[in-house]
Amino acid sequence: MKNLENQIQKAQTNVKERDRLLTEYLPFIRKQISGFLGHGLEYEDLQSIAMLVFVNCIYQYEENRGTFLSFASRCIRNRLLDELRKQKAYQSHLFPIEKEEDEQIQTTSEAVCIYNRYREQEALKEEILCLTESLKNYKISWNELSIICPKQKRSRQQCNYLARLLVENEKWKQDFLTDQKLPRAQLAKMAGISEKTIEKHRKYIVAVALILLGDYPSIKSFLP
Numbered sequence: 001m002k003n004l005e006n007q008i009q010k011a012q013t014n015v016k017e018r019d020r021l022l023t024e025y026l027p028f029i030r031k032q033i034s035g036f037l038g039h040g041l042e043y044e045d046l047q048s049i050a051m052l053v054f055v056n057c058i059y060q061y062e063e064n065r066g067t068f069l070s071f072a073s074r075c076i077r078n079r080l081l082d083e084l085r086k087q088k089a090y091q092s093h094l095f096p097i098e099k100e101e102d103e104q105i106q107t108t109s110e111a112v113c114i115y116n117r118y119r120e121q122e123a124l125k126e127e128i129l130c131l132t133e134s135l136k137n138y139k140i141s142w143n144e145l146s147i148i149c150p151k152q153k154r155s156r157q158q159c160n161y162l163a164r165l166l167v168e169n170e171k172w173k174q175d176f177l178t179d180q181k182l183p184r185a186q187l188a189k190m191a192g193i194s195e196k197t198i199e200k201h202r203k204y205i206v207a208v209a210l211i212l213l214g215d216y217p218s219i220k221s222f223l224p
Helices: 002-011 015-024 026-036 043-060 068-092 099-136 142-148 153-168 170-179 184-191 195-200 202-213
Strands: none
Touching: 002 015, 002 068, 015 026, 015 043, 015 142, 026 043, 026 068, 043 068, 099 142, 099 202, 142 202, 153 170, 153 184, 153 202, 170 202, 184 195, 195 202
C-alpha cells in the first residue's frame, strides 16, 4: 500500500504517471460501477464518470483520508449515486402515456440528449482552444494546468482569492492583460502573504484569472 501512496504522489505532479495509474486501476474502477448497472445509466457513461472521479481523487488525496482505494471507492460511489438520483428525479416528472407514444418520446428524448451532449462537448472544446491560446501569452501550456494546481485545498482557495482580487481591480487587470505580469507586491500586501508565495503559484493564479476574465462558462463551472 505504501508503494501505491508513492505512485499517487508522483501522479499528482506527472501526467504520464497519472495516466499509467489510471490504466493500471481500470479493473478497480470497473468493479466500482458493477453495482450501478441496469439503473438507467449506460455502461460507458458510468465508466466515464468513475474515471473522472478517480483522476480527481489522485489530486485530492491526502494520507489523513485513509487508504487511497477506500477514498476513491467512496468518492466514486457517492458521485454515481448522485447521477442516479438525478436520473430518477427526471423520470418522476414524466407523465404516464401510451406505450407506442412512450417509445417515440423516448427515442426523441434520447436524440435530444445526444445532440445536447454533443453541443456541450463542442462548446467545451472551443473554450479549451481559446484558453490555450490565452495561456500561451503567459508562457503556460494547457497540459501544465493539472501540474501547477496546488495540492492543498487551502492553497487553491488562496490562489482563487488572489485571482479574484486581480480581476476586480481595474488598474491591476489592465496591467495584467497588457504586460502579462502579476502585481505581486500589491497582491501580497492586500492578502497579507509573502511575494514568494504568490510567485510559487504564479502560473495557477494567472490561469484562474484568465478563466474569470474570459468567456468560459463550461470551464468556470469547474472552479470552486
